Amino acid sequence: MDEFYNELYGDLIFEWIKTLCFKYQFPHASQKEEEMYKKASIKKEDYCGSVTLWLKEHIIEEEIKDKDNHTIFYLHYNIVSLKQCYSFIHDFFRAFINFLELSHTRVLLCCSGGLSTSLFSYNLQEVADSYHLPITFSAVGVTELKDVFHKYDIILLAPQIAYMQSTIAQYKTNDKQKIICISPNDFAAQNYHQLVLEIVDRNLT
16 A cells, blocks of 8 residues: 555544544544554543554554553454454544443343352353453342342343243333343353353343
């Protein structure tokens, strides 16, 4: 890619970032330009994101970090076309928004007595923490559920009480609250990773 197109792509990329900041109501991206690179940075709530264009290498780096400075999203790629760049920049913003949507998500596991789900919720928390996902897990027995239901975004029902889903759904205080029945196989096999992924997916749809 010659110098003219490299400069053109850089200008377009940073204009797209400004446009997407406006579209998704992000604070304006701060920009930094050095001899070797151009960089746009955005910050919202506990997350910082950056898009860096390395001018000589024609490489773009995208990165998102959480409040503890952990990298939770990273992608780098050679510039092939404007269409490719436009697609990846959009993906970067979607990922940023997804992490914002997950922020402070509270998940409550519920079984007949609360004992079997206490350890289960502890292990789910460990998986979420290992991915730096801002999700908090707790556990409770079904007799206590009605009193605390309003504090949570997602309710996970153990297989033993899945038959109570329609009754429990009456406790909902808003349409955004979700109830998920854990499959017997996932519960018995302690498939924590799969359940965390399902929670992320459900929370973003």
